[in-house]
Amino acid sequence: MKRKQRLSGPERRAQLMEVGRSVFASHGYEAASIDQIAHQAGVSKPIVYEHFGAKEGLYAAIVDREMDNLVERISLAISQGSSRQRFEGAVLAFLTYTKEQPAGFAVLTRDSPSTLARRGLTRVIDDAAERVGEVFHIAFERAGYDRKFAPIYANALVGMVTQVGIWWAAEGKPFTAEKVAKHVAALGWMGLRHLPKDPTLPRATREPKKKEPRPPAGK
Amino acid sequence: MKRKQRLSGPERRAQLMEVGRSVFASHGYEAASIDQIAHQAGVSKPIVYEHFGAKEGLYAAIVDREMDNLVERISLAISQGSSRQRFEGAVLAFLTYTKEQPAGFAVLTRDSPSTLARRGLTRVIDDAAERVGEVFHIAFERAGYDRKFAPIYANALVGMVTQVGIWWAAEGKPFTAEKVAKHVAALGWMGLRHLPKDPTLPRATREPKKKEPRPPAGK
DNA sequence: CCGGTAAGTTACCAATGAGTAGGTTCGGAT
DNA sequence: ATCCGAACCTACTCATTGGTAACTTACCGG
Numbered sequence: 001m002k003r004k005q006r007l008s009g010p011e012r013r014a015q016l017m018e019v020g021r022s023v024f025a026s027h028g029y030e031a032a033s034i035d036q037i038a039h040q041a042g043v044s045k046p047i048v049y050e051h052f053g054a055k056e057g058l059y060a061a062i063v064d065r066e067m068d069n070l071v072e073r074i075s076l077a078i079s080q081g082s083s084r085q086r087f088e089g090a091v092l093a094f095l096t097y098t099k100e101q102p103a104g105f106a107v108l109t110r111d112s113p114s115t116l117a118r119r120g121l122t123r124v125i126d127d128a129a130e131r132v133g134e135v136f137h138i139a140f141e142r143a144g145y146d147r148k149f150a151p152i153y154a155n156a157l158v159g160m161v162t163q164v165g166i167w168w169a170a171e172g173k174p175f176t177a178e179k180v181a182k183h184v185a186a187l188g189w190m191g192l193r194h195l196p197k198d199p200t201l202p203r204a205t206r207e208p209k210k211k212e213p214r215p216p217a218g219k
Numbered sequence: 220m221k222r223k224q225r226l227s228g229p230e231r232r233a234q235l236m237e238v239g240r241s242v243f244a245s246h247g248y249e250a251a252s253i254d255q256i257a258h259q260a261g262v263s264k265p266i267v268y269e270h271f272g273a274k275e276g277l278y279a280a281i282v283d284r285e286m287d288n289l290v291e292r293i294s295l296a297i298s299q300g301s302s303r304q305r306f307e308g309a310v311l312a313f314l315t316y317t318k319e320q321p322a323g324f325a326v327l328t329r330d331s332p333s334t335l336a337r338r339g340l341t342r343v344i345d346d347a348a349e350r351v352g353e354v355f356h357i358a359f360e361r362a363g364y365d366r367k368f369a370p371i372y373a374n375a376l377v378g379m380v381t382q383v384g385i386w387w388a389a390e391g392k393p394f395t396a397e398k399v400a401k402h403v404a405a406l407g408w409m410g411l412r413h414l415p416k417d418p419t420l421p422r423a424t425r426e427p428k429k430k431e432p433r434p435p436a437g438k
Numbered sequence: 439c440c441g442g443t444a445a446g447t448t449a450c451c452a453a454t455g456a457g458t459a460g461g462t463t464c465g466g467a468t
Numbered sequence: 469a470t471c472c473g474a475a476c477c478t479a480c481t482c483a484t485t486g487g488t489a490a491c492t493t494a495c496c497g498g
Binding site: 026027028029030031110111114125149151152153155156157158159160161162163164166167168171175180183184186187188189190191192193194195196 | 245246247249250329330333344368370371372374375376377378379380381382383385386387390394399402403405406407408409410411412413414415
Binding site: 224225252253254264265268273274 | 454455456457458459463464465
């Protein structure tokens with residue numbers, strides 16, 4: 001039984017990213033050490049440097065791959081269906097990711113090295129802002145809504161899902177992903193759906209009988 | 220001009236917490252060094268240890284104080300007014316905090332030492348869960364809503380506000396706190412307000428016109 | 439079988455940073 | 469004035485860690 005069998009370049013590389021992900025996930029970037037990762041991979045330190053150059057290189061590679069994974073899942077989920085379905089699908093995809101890839105999710109939510117700007121969730125958020133503007137484009141236009149506020153809602157929605165994901169993962173997963181997704185999606189969806197034209201106006205809870213061309217739909 | 224005048228115990232302690240907060244905010248717990256904090260306070264390292272025992276001691280003191288500050292602001296904001304006002308007030312209070320205490324907010328959102336369990340936002344969230352259950356108690360009861368789902372919504376709302384706060388602080392604060400708060404509050408409020416009785420049931424997009432009796436269909 | 443290349447190793451450096459021992463000086467109270 | 473405690477400093481120890489140089493060994497094609 002040759003335990004110490006050599007691996008090919010790409011194999012080793014993949015394995016190191018796997019191990020590194022787990023270590024970064026549980027200790028954070030700063031507290032994780034290359035030695036630890038190397039040792040846990042059954043290999044010595046210079047190997048890591050041979051493949052990734054520096055600590056940040058390994059970290060960046062891991063984060064990038066994880067981001068791609070997450071973005072792809074979400075992209076897939078919102079590729080078809082009604083707006084509502086796409087929305088709920090996105091939330092479910094996100095939660096499913098946190099469940100299936102807890103280590104990856106942990107890496108994404110933990111602190112990044114200061115030199116690498118918050119490359120983490122920012123990307124998802126920008127993407128989400130785009131999608132939000134896209135999915136709700138019609139509704140936004142018709143409601144006379146200003147799209148420049150889209151980032152607010154994108155951030156709100158992503159933060160919502162992220163935080164629920166963290167809680168849900170930390171807790172013993174009390175509910176199924178589907179159930180949680182339904183709740184969260186309903187919250188976000190209904191929030192967007194029933195958004196007043198201009199939330200910054202006073203008394204936006206009930207629309208008063210102004211001259212506005214909006215029939216008082218009492219909900 | 221003797222700038223190097225000695226400070227009394229409590230004074231030095233307060234100053235160290237101030238400086239420490241800023242350093243922890245910009246570098247994170249692990250990357251921050253006691254030397255750096257001491258030097259920036261115009262004092263030598265042992266002084267820090269004299270006051271706080273260890274790195275974690277200083278950090279814990281800072282986090283605790285910051286949490287108290289935040290919780291108090293929010294508690295104050297939701298102490299009176301209509302449900303809607305209290306809700307919006309809480310959001311505004313949160314955003315105001317992120318604006319007035321960016322360093323404190325950064326410390327709270329950054330990684331904590333692994334030994335100190337996620338003491339950060341968990342506390343706010345639990346508190347929020349309580350408040351959510353409280354504020355929406357009547358609505359929840361009347362809607363036949365199960366309060367055990369409150370944590371989901373609490374986490375969703377806190378995450379929403381937190382993420383918006385991060386984005387808003389990172390960006391050049393494109394809008395006023397009031398404006399952002401209105402938008403976010405509207406999103407959350409409307410979401411909660413128009414929540415279907417049971418989001419896990421299919422097709423909850425449009426509410427049926429029968430508003431009162433809903434046959435207790437099992438899921 | 440054998441030689442070259444890629445995989446892997448040992449052993450080190452330099453820097454950093456947490457934490458401490460022991461001495462020094464300031465400043466107020468007697 | 470002088471005394472005493474609190475505030476403060478210098479100067480370490482010790483362990484860790486990112487990163488590198490130089491060497492060794494397994495594997496594979498010819």
